[in-house]
Amino acid sequence: MNENSLTDTTWPIVLYVVDKMEASKYTYHIYDAVMWPSKIINNGILTVMSAYPFSLTAKPSGSSNGVTARLAGFDNAEDGNTDDCPVAFDMPTSDSFDGFMLNINGPIISMLFKDAYGLQMHADLQFTSSFDLSEPGFVTSGGYNGCRKPISGGVQSFRSALIQTSDMYKLRSSTNLYNVNIDVVPNLDLNHKLSIDDYSNQEFFTIYGVNEVPMMIYRCN
Incomplete structure (x- = not known):
């Protein structure tokens, strides 16, 4: 029962619902980014949720480790998952884990570590x-x-008043020069266009419209 007054205001909340029988198949840990300042991860799938965009940091360790992450719940963290959720981030296993700092512009991320014992996050x-x-x-x-599943008008997306309808990202390099290729499968109207500003070459690109196959629209050296 919701006993809040009709005049009360609140922030958006995030709910992730998993079938009880399905959940019993996994070892998992779920944390709120606001209430989780630091934690030692020892096993299972790690899921972090937040109504606000957030960052997630793993400290380097001298142990062998790797990680695969998807922007979904623990029940979709593995390959061949039910809702066909793609990999958002992958670090191959190495003898010395270098750690990471990720920025998540959405409500949820689930991480599957190759060997998470004693990992500080x-x-x-x-x-x-x-x-x-x-x-x-x-x-x-x-x-x-x-x-991509269940199909409800296209690829799923989380909507919240705390997430901007447009974003600007700056990609930079502090140590090396890189070749950057950007491939896009656009499904964008003019009000939600993709803009790319190349500061080094003084070039500007705008992409919108619909295309069903990847199109290489930009290459920066």
């Missing part, structure tokens, strides 16, 4: 739109998760 609401290409990470539009 931290979450907060310090979301940044500036990304160093020399560091592991990923960029998405607000609320994107990429899951």
